Amino acid sequence: MIKVSIIGASGYSGIYLAYTLLLRKDVELVHITSQSNAGKDISEVFPSFNKINNGKRSINFEKLDEKQIACSSDVVFLCLPHGKSSLIISSILKLNPLIKIIDIGADFRFDRLENYELNYEKHAAPHLNKYFVYGLADVYEDKIKGAQFVSNPGCYPTGALLPLLPLIKAGIINYNYPVIIDSKSGISGAGRSSANISNLFCEAQNSVRAYNLWKHRHLPEIKEKIYNEMFLHRYKSASGKFQCDESSLHDESEYLYKPEYYPDIIFTPHVIPVIRGILTTIYIKLNSSATSENAIKDIYNDFYKNNPFIVMLENGILPDIKNVIYSNICHISFSKNGTYLILVSAIDNLGKGASLQAIQNMNLMCGLPANYEIRDFTPYP
């Protein structure tokens, strides 16, 4: 029995974690915290929890008590606004140095601390940063398997990196052109606690807009992960900025300080009136028009071989948010025209983009198969 606690359990990703974990027979949910709902039974706040899974035990929201959680949990999920997790994790670790941590927030997503501090704020537990593995679970499964600390990726980065990384590794992208990522996200991405006027039903139902041009905080996260892969696979890169300057790169520290070696990545998030889901449309230039569609298909199939959650769509079917919501699945398709390639991916921002990927990470950290008891549920209609 895996004993699990969730800190920040009444937001959208926290409650989805609670819901999913309550359905598992091998997991015991020991503590769920919520400052605003402490003392209330989960079914009182979320009536859909009544008789979930045929009357499973009830559970109360509690105020955060780090000691209780540290002592009684094998795994802790943190679903908090950025900046909040670091201190809590420090405290918990002192009380239970072996506890497994999965942070859904942004505090430990960056390999390089300065990237966090540049884009968010001064880090509250910088000494812990290097211990965290980036939990893009379908790509970094091997690292996550042995990990005690995993930082769950952002939702936009998940939707962008899953289709991009195989091609970066394969070295078929021409980096003299920008990689353009145009993402369309449902409104739950804005969270539940921060009730602001623009997320009201009456404001949002007819609203479609871009926001945070050039400056969304998920862009530096996407960049860092892409640059990491480019560095790692630099010998496979057939052309482009990075490859040109490659000879001068001797070690990681050097490359990391030369962002000018790297390609331009443009990311534009949009808000669309659906509750869940991110559709990501990516425009890239190939090194060669000779790269065939079959070759690209092989790259993906090889990269995601035996992966239970990545679906490469075929026969002209394109990803649609409605086909992946409430699941940990990512649908991907690509379409080539000359040297241009369009990638399209669809994920559930709260499922694959948050809570279900977090459970996939938990599975791996606990020695279970990635897809152990992750019951994808995409009802239709």
Add this chain to the structure above:
Amino acid sequence: MIKVSIIGASGYSGIYLAYTLLLRKDVELVHITSQSNAGKDISEVFPSFNKINNGKRSINFEKLDEKQIACSSDVVFLCLPHGKSSLIISSILKLNPLIKIIDIGADFRFDRLENYELNYEKHAAPHLNKYFVYGLADVYEDKIKGAQFVSNPGCYPTGALLPLLPLIKAGIINYNYPVIIDSKSGISGAGRSSANISNLFCEAQNSVRAYNLWKHRHLPEIKEKIYNEMFLHRYKSASGKFQCDESSLHDESEYLYKPEYYPDIIFTPHVIPVIRGILTTIYIKLNSSATSENAIKDIYNDFYKNNPFIVMLENGILPDIKNVIYSNICHISFSKNGTYLILVSAIDNLGKGASLQAIQNMNLMCGLPANYEIRDFTPYP
């Protein structure tokens, strides 16, 4: 292993049955039919089936082949427009007299054939009608347990009868006043195949309207079931039309021919812009203002004792469609003011109102617990 076939599997209730049954380890889906999609894999038509439940076997839609289905299935679900099931069932039964049948359509919902023929059309297999049990599974569990043939209730009747029947049995309703049922249904109730203009997104998103005043076909279904209960429990009725004339009722045949003994039931369906769900608001008059809220609570708790799917909401929480969609759960609350009582229920028209109740029926017919592997899934948000 229960071998199951679904006839009419590409409509909303059929595909939801397929989805749910594919998740079960004790069920083998042997045939699913669809005239328009025959020959295609289920994932090609419904991409969300890709890698469902970690890559479970694929299955092709087929043209209807009664012989194949009869010979290879233990249980058959029929999800067809009314009038279509009767002949198919006749044929299948000749080939396999022991096969279990669950009809989601309307053909066998009425105890009295004339009620069907009055409201639908001439019945195509009248000799079979008497063998069917009305599958309102949370009420008629005992009858369903031994049944080979079950007729699944309509969605509106399910939402109306579940809150009403306990009170009818308890005899607390004053039938000198009408029972008024005001239902609000999501659009999936109109089905998938009959694409008509008024169900287009652009027509439906801002549309809220009543329809079929006085004459929706679910009204006679509701009436028959209420009248049955009234007859059955006539000694418990403390007042009202029925009770008054009770002495003159000697047997069932007599009462059934005297509809004037029965109360007025008014049913108004409305369409609202949600995909799934029915909210039913019912207005009744009590025999006595002395009937306390606690007494009513006891009536419900007693009637639905140990029931895994009926949730009586408390603490002023009222049913909300969003808390029951994608589930087999029915939320009920009541509120009393003097001698008036308002009942409110919420169900998923495709879940409790169709496919999941059908699986609950299958469980009972197969000797399994009602809630065996019915994984309610009401995600939030």
Add this chain to the structure above:
Amino acid sequence: MIKVSIIGASGYSGIYLAYTLLLRKDVELVHITSQSNAGKDISEVFPSFNKINNGKRSINFEKLDEKQIACSSDVVFLCLPHGKSSLIISSILKLNPLIKIIDIGADFRFDRLENYELNYEKHAAPHLNKYFVYGLADVYEDKIKGAQFVSNPGCYPTGALLPLLPLIKAGIINYNYPVIIDSKSGISGAGRSSANISNLFCEAQNSVRAYNLWKHRHLPEIKEKIYNEMFLHRYKSASGKFQCDESSLHDESEYLYKPEYYPDIIFTPHVIPVIRGILTTIYIKLNSSATSENAIKDIYNDFYKNNPFIVMLENGILPDIKNVIYSNICHISFSKNGTYLILVSAIDNLGKGASLQAIQNMNLMCGLPANYEIRDFTPYP
């Protein structure tokens, strides 16, 4: 040129007033107030105002300055939460005793002060109450024509009273049965300023629920207006409680203190996921089944003769919210079955139910035709 000010102009009804009035050539919008947006141009807060009506002048939100408004305005609209209007109106009147006031809030909707105080709070300007006319403009046009002070009806009362009052006047209702009003309202009824979690897009899109059973504040408003009409037309009432006790009613003061003379009125509001609109379904009992559909049609046509905003639908067409949004129109239909009658009405809660009815009132108060320059705009789709 009518000089108009709007107090509370950044809520949904206030901004709709501003929008509509800016399109009029005979109106000059002199002041619009908003505590939170003071100092900003209207187009900055609401970008749809850019180039409205081909570049009409811009206007800034201001902090409330009663003196400025009193001195420069012929007409003032107040769009404030209840309890706020009274004091402001008192102040303004002292500065400009001739100013015309239209209050969209609830402060002056009741003829009898105690009804307000019982259901809202202690009244802050009780001496002013008797000067206000109830602005149900399609019914009380004659009174409004000479009025300086008009209180705009609530949205639910507007949707309920417009179909009910003609039948009450005609005396065809059997009041031994309750009048049951089941209303379905869009979410904008909850307003814009009070951003609460349940009105977030992610909470509301799949949500359909009843609320405030028995105790919504619009119920006493509906009751008072119905009782007024019953008293007024008491000789026309053919049966029912009221008529029975009529002989004992000598004057208005007596009847007002005997609520037991009056029929039961049940009102259940529901929230449905549309931005605008209220659909109201009303269940009544007729005195006689002999009252023909044609007779009822005549009652309506006579009552609303030459009325530009009431549409009696025929040929089986039923009201639909989508056909009246963004308009001052009320669609009504009725359907009879024996002695039961179902009335259905559809209005825009912000149009006919608030801002456009307020402008209709302004027109009447200013000696203009009711429909002067009220450009109904119900786009399709």
Add this chain to the structure above:
Amino acid sequence: MIKVSIIGASGYSGIYLAYTLLLRKDVELVHITSQSNAGKDISEVFPSFNKINNGKRSINFEKLDEKQIACSSDVVFLCLPHGKSSLIISSILKLNPLIKIIDIGADFRFDRLENYELNYEKHAAPHLNKYFVYGLADVYEDKIKGAQFVSNPGCYPTGALLPLLPLIKAGIINYNYPVIIDSKSGISGAGRSSANISNLFCEAQNSVRAYNLWKHRHLPEIKEKIYNEMFLHRYKSASGKFQCDESSLHDESEYLYKPEYYPDIIFTPHVIPVIRGILTTIYIKLNSSATSENAIKDIYNDFYKNNPFIVMLENGILPDIKNVIYSNICHISFSKNGTYLILVSAIDNLGKGASLQAIQNMNLMCGLPANYEIRDFTPYP
């Protein structure tokens, strides 16, 4: 009084034309045709037309009678699927050679017939093609003013060309990089008559997807118009493919046959669950990072000087579909980062993208100001 007929008046753009024109006092709607609704009054099919504009005259849908229309109309709008307009226009012109024609369909949108035939089908009235002016009314006002025949632009091209053409004319784009147009459209773009399953409410509400990658028919329309402008303003182009090869271009015929001179234009349409609106996000590369934001602002302000329908948003406000629906307005903003520029535009696909731009064209063709009696109506919320 302008006498107007609408052929194909029961589709979304046709009925919107009818609605808008019925509000005008200087227009008489003489015939509106609908094959499926012939004989019915417009209010019977579209109940929102009841008492529109205070009871304006009713009008019946008729079967198409070219002779009647030709003889009684000054202006004819055609709202038909592509391929249908050509023959009808031929017939009408023979009967009334002076009649003004505005075709909302695609038949006459291309300057070069081969572009139409390549992307649609064999043209049914090729001899007429050269007489049609492309009705992008905010750009080609001068040409439209003298025109008898106008072809209304496609909705996507309108949303893409309005922000792009000023920059093309200004010569600041580096055409060595592709121009990438990522558009998000509401569902009404799919029309009303072609009821297909994917546009049902239940299918569309949760659906967000790209479609027709590389091959949407609006792409060649966009390309032709961009290439036209590039050729026209070739001396102003500071760099890029086109400029490089410019010396070899002697006349139009030559350039038109050398598409290799032209830049790559990528266009990806997406469907999102709103009724109306297109948000277009465009990614371009500048010739020089020295081009300042102010310079770009000047380019736009100069290009759209005194234009009543183009709104350049400032102060960080980005276009949002909800701020332009039901209007003829186009909101545009741009954001620069180094040599990259993102353009965002928002239009109503049925307003500016179809019917209201068509009326703007009618105004110009009839010698009226562009914005004559085009009452933009973007209600909030």
